[in-house]
Amino acid sequence: MGSHRLPAPATDAGRAGLAALLTRPQEALLALDFDGTLAPIVADPDSARAHPGAVAALGRLAPRLGSVAIITGRPAAVAVRYGGFSGAPGLDRLVVLGHYGAERWDAATGLVRAPDPHPGVAAVRAELPGVLDKAGAWRGTWIEDKGRAVAVHTRRAEDPQAAVELLREPLAALAAHHGLVVEPGRFVLELRSPGMDKGVALAEYVRERGARTAVYGGDDLGDLAAFDAVDTLRAEGLAGLTVCSGSEEVVALAERADVVVDGPDGMVGLLDALAEEMDGARSA
Numbered sequence: 001m002g003s004h005r006l007p008a009p010a011t012d013a014g015r016a017g018l019a020a021l022l023t024r025p026q027e028a029l030l031a032l033d034f035d036g037t038l039a040p041i042v043a044d045p046d047s048a049r050a051h052p053g054a055v056a057a058l059g060r061l062a063p064r065l066g067s068v069a070i071i072t073g074r075p076a077a078v079a080v081r082y083g084g085f086s087g088a089p090g091l092d093r094l095v096v097l098g099h100y101g102a103e104r105w106d107a108a109t110g111l112v113r114a115p116d117p118h119p120g121v122a123a124v125r126a127e128l129p130g131v132l133d134k135a136g137a138w139r140g141t142w143i144e145d146k147g148r149a150v151a152v153h154t155r156r157a158e159d160p161q162a163a164v165e166l167l168r169e170p171l172a173a174l175a176a177h178h179g180l181v182v183e184p185g186r187f188v189l190e191l192r193s194p195g196m197d198k199g200v201a202l203a204e205y206v207r208e209r210g211a212r213t214a215v216y217g218g219d220d221l222g223d224l225a226a227f228d229a230v231d232t233l234r235a236e237g238l239a240g241l242t243v244c245s246g247s248e249e250v251v252a253l254a255e256r257a258d259v260v261v262d263g264p265d266g267m268v269g270l271l272d273a274l275a276e277e278m279d280g281a282r283s284a
């Protein structure tokens with residue numbers, strides 16, 4: 001392998017996954033989280049945008065691969081907009097699985113497919129301000145209405161960690177009362193419908209596409225389910241590779257990953273290196 005920028009996976013399974021990706025890219029499915037992985041984390045999630053090199057790197061790599069998907073907790077249409085994915089060169093087959101796979105946007109049609117939201121979301125939306133008041137939520141705590149989920153952020157509080165800890169129990173109780181689950185993230189607790197996670201979304205899309213290699217990259221606790229799915233697929237005989245977009249805020253993912261890169265910068269560098277390697281292999 002010629003490129004010095006390609007990292008060496010830390011595990012045998014990861015080395016096998018990278019080798020399979022490079023030698024049989026048309027059998028591979030690459031799935032990536034959005035925030036913290038392709039887009040730098042910012043204080044206001046509405047200001048998040050893809051890393052300036054992300055779309056070009058993905059667009060260069062995607063035609064060489066069997067499938068490319070974004071799997072995000074955001075609404076699919078929001079990730080498409082903030083990512084700048086619609087109409088991007090090379091991304092004409094991109095799929096964005098939003099709300100942890102509950103929604104799906106296909107670049108081929110430009111349409112979002114989404115079931116009705118869980119009725120508990122409306123109840124939680126109505127009760128949440130009162131619950132935050134009663135819990136004595138820190139100043140700077142705020143609610144993000146995601147349509148089929150509601151998220152409570154503490155990144156803007158003076159002590160984001162203490163602010164999020166304070167809310168864990170009351171929000172867990174509120175979610176449980178309305179049949180929802182809490183998805184913890186980087187200074188955020190999201191209340192959403194159960195039954196779907198990034199692992200389920202990844203495994204279903206791998207099966208749909210008949211992929212033989214599954215590559216997943218993410219940065220946060222919600223991505224652990226997708227890492228688990230890669231492990232399960234490997235146990236079933238597929239090749240797999242897990243990549244962590246590393247940050248100081250989350251360590252649990254780096255410990256599990258075959259490859260750790262330095263945030264979205266590192267992730268874009270990895271995508272470029274993979275495309276370069278495949279270009280080299282083609283012209284060799």
Ligand SMILES: [Mg+2]
Pocket residue numbers: 033034035036037218219220
């Ligand atoms: Mg993320």
